[in-house]
Amino acid sequence: MTAAVVGVAQATLADQRPNIIIIYTDDQGYGDCSLLNPESKFKTPNIDRIGQQGIVFTDGHCSNTVCTPSRYGLLTGRYSWRTRLKQGVLNSDDEPLIANDRSTIATLLKRNGYNTGMVGKWHLGMTFNEDGSKILDGPLQKGFNYFWGIPASMNFGYCAWYDMDFAKVAPRMMTYKKPNKIAVSDYRIIPPYEKPGASKKSIKVAEDFEDIMVLERFTEKAVQWIGKVHKDDKPFFLYLPLTSPHKPVVPQERFRGKSEAGAYGDFMIETDFWIGQLMKALEERGIYDNTMIIFSSDNGPERTWSKRIKLHGHVSNRTLRDGKRSLYDGGHRVPFFISWPKKIQGGQTFGKPVNQLDIFATLAEVVGDKVKSDEAEDSFSFAQLFEGKMPQPRKAMIHQSMTGQFAIREGKWKLIMPNRANQKMELYDLENDLAExxxxxxxxxxxxxxxxxxxxxxxxxxxxxxxxxxxxDVPMNLSWK
Known part of the structure; x- marks a missing residue:
């Protein structure tokens, strides 16, 4: 798709100083919003609105194909495989992947006068005190003034509500993944919970934790924080990483049966609803027009995407090949929208490759800062789009799968490298063969x-x-060199 970009204001970007919100969904495929998938079996009007009022990046990518490394790339503008994490994800209580002297989007904006807050799922490693009631190293040490959320995905301990560095109710109970009667091939994190010592109890959990309340509580806390800081004489940055539609797929009762794609579709409708509530709160406070909303997902859809095709005719990866964990585009080409009504004219599409890594450099340009030589090493600004200009073509981007396999993308070409002895390289022309x-x-x-x-x-x-x-940080060992 060709680019269509028109600026609507003459003031410089730095003069605008927008509030900035990054909404980051979890395992949402390219076809899991109705704006990108006209044949979707559910509607996402609030997510669609972000794209309709701004720019839709039809060739937008996360930096990896699973949770932890994509989040590292988003926040630091740097590939995660440059760290000790060469494949897979972290546990909730692993040593933090982001070093305390590593710049993040939060530290970038904080040094430019922003209030910085995070509400949601971290999944970048945390250290805790002995009973898990206090975070010793987490978001507050990475540039955020405020944190409310959970340490990681709910299939990892610890499952508790953390406010700043403390859990009001510590994760002193134990549980395991219970069967999910709402969705297929899924699990629940729900009471009853048991005291330590029982068998098969592998997840540490707080007595007041329940999976079905996560989205509502995140939205509630995000809106409360915005309500406190928006009257300050400085703008705010909110990072809102949601837990949906990642398992457990647990739509609240009021959303069930609302889609034609089973519980998964209902869960996406609920996700869209809470995003709409956040947008409504911005409007009620009169700050919506000068708030930049960046919406994207950490990777492609979970393997259950193939079951949804058979059961409901809903295609989460749209026309792309494969999904989460995979090097094919279904694993890392994701919904990617940016709106900023005061500055960006709506109804635009941009069809050249961009990466979530690029958000760091883009925001630096928006606030009038320069990216330093020891930060955001893989980030390239596309802020010229907001001025109605075409950015320079992005330099080649590297893709990596969960198993550590690599690919490179430049222009229309994508080269996939082998990951085992009997595997061959693959070369695809994505302009003429998007399905690879x-x-x-x-x-x-x-x-x-x-x-x-x-x-x-x-x-x-x-x-x-x-x-x-x-x-x-840690040298690479490339067997195919």
């Missing part, structure tokens, strides 16, 4: 050689931006 069905490896040896050389340089070099001075 025709491997053109043997037809374009010169493109393969060029992309491979660029991939090695980016991965081994410690940065994509040439002006950076950083190296990888």
């Amino acid at each position: 069905q025709r491997n053109l490896l043997d037809k374009h040896p010169e493109i393969v050689a060029g992309l491979k050389a660029k991939m090695i340089k980016i991965i081994d070099g410690g940065k994509t931006r040439e002006e950076c001075s950083s190296a990888n």
Whole structure:
């Protein structure tokens, strides 16, 4: 899709100083919003509104295909595989992946006078005191003035409500994944909970925790925090990483049966509802027009996407191949919308590749800051779009799967590297084969050689931006070099 961009204001970006909200869904596929999927079996009017009132990035990507590394990339503008995490995700109580001297979007905006808050799911590692009642190292040490939320996905302990660094009710009970009668191939985190010592109790949980209340409580706390800080003489930044539609798929009773895609569709309708409540709160306070909302997902849809096709005819990955954990585009091409009514004219689409890594550099330009040489090493600003101008083509981006397999994307070409001895490279022309069905490896040896050389340089070099001075925290060992 070609770009269509028109600016609507003459003032510089830094003069606007918008409030900034990043809404980050969990396991939402490219086809899981009605704006991108006309054949969707459910409607998402509030999510759609963000795209309709701003820019839809039809070739927008997360930096990995699972939770932890994508969140690291989003917040730091740096690939997670430059750290110790070479594949997979962290447990809730692992050592934090973001070092305390590493710049995040929160520290960037904080140094530019913003109130910074986070409400939602962290999943970047936390350290706790002995009984889990206090966070010793978490979001408040990464640039956020305020935190209310949970440490990780609900299939990991600890499951408790943390307000700043403390859980009012500590996770002193134990549980396990219970059967979910609402959704297929799923689980619940619900009472009864038991005291430590019982068998099969692998998740630490607080007595007052219940999975079905997470979205409502996140929205409630986000709105409360905005209500406290929006009257200050400085703007705010809210990072709102939701837990849906990640398992457990648990729509509240009032949303059940509202979609034609089973509990999953109902859960997406509930997700959209709470996003709408947040937007309504901004309007009621008169701050909606000068609030930039960035909406995206941490990776593609969970493997249950294939069951939804058979049961309901809903295609979560739309026309893309595969989903979560996969190097094919279904694993990392995600919904990606930005609205800012005061500055951005609605109804725009941008069809060139962008990455969530780029949000860091983009926001730096929006607030009139410069990205330093030791931060956001893989981030490229697309803020020129907000001025009605075309940004420079993005440099090659690296994709990584859950197992650590790599691919490189530049322009229309995507080269996938092998991850095991009997695996071959794959080359796809995404302009003419978005579903990645025709491997053109043997037809374009010169493109393969060029992309491979660029991939090695980016991965081994410690940065994509040439002006950076950083190296990888832990060296890479690329077997295919």
